[in-house]
Amino acid sequence: MSDVLAAVLMVAGAVFALVAAVGVARLPDLLIRMHAATKAGTLGAGLILLAVAIQGAETGLTLRALAAIFFLLLTAPVSAHLIGRAAYRVGVRLWERTRVDEFETYCRETGRCEAWRQEFQIKSDDAFVKNPNCHPERSEGSLRKTK
């Protein structure tokens, strides 16, 4: 019984991992691609490690597999956060159909852009405007709608 479960989990995990890879190769911009890389990728690897934990006969093996899952779940959000932060500050080009840039709206509304700009010594507005479709008014409207 546990063998069947382990086999199913292992194949399902591999399929999720493959979907994550296809997503990273095909999705349009970096921040969208990170959805595939960190969520589907971690889920796929986690399911495979869970299968290893289930089919392992020794307790030590099961515990090591569970420790690996724990570590994966601990580190994936941290690395994703760091990559996303770096990418936004680098100013990577967003997808042409992206309509909402919440951070830009937040900056304009609260006026906290200044501290941000000083920290990175950016003098112009350039760092924020990466996509002409992201107008503050439009972003604001979309944000209100979601509330």
Added chain:
Amino acid sequence: MNPSQLVQTAAGAALVLLALGILVAGIRLVRGPDAADRIVAMDLISILIVAFLAALSVRTGHPAVLDVAIAYALVAFLGTVALARWRQRQAAAEKREAP
């Protein structure tokens, strides 16, 4: 450790799918365009390698390969963090030099 035939077959299938996934993620690693895109691809590839090693430990029946997977996950995380911080600092330096 003596995995059953069914689990071994599933591990073999998982190995094939994961190898395919690593190759597909490699497309993004080559194409970029920004270094940050390559960091995302490398991050996913290292997660896939961890999964690959875990499936390999089942397929070969060597539990020691699972330890390799854990050690690799630790090192790969540090690598991703270092690369992401490097890219951010590089961008800040560029903007300081040419505002």
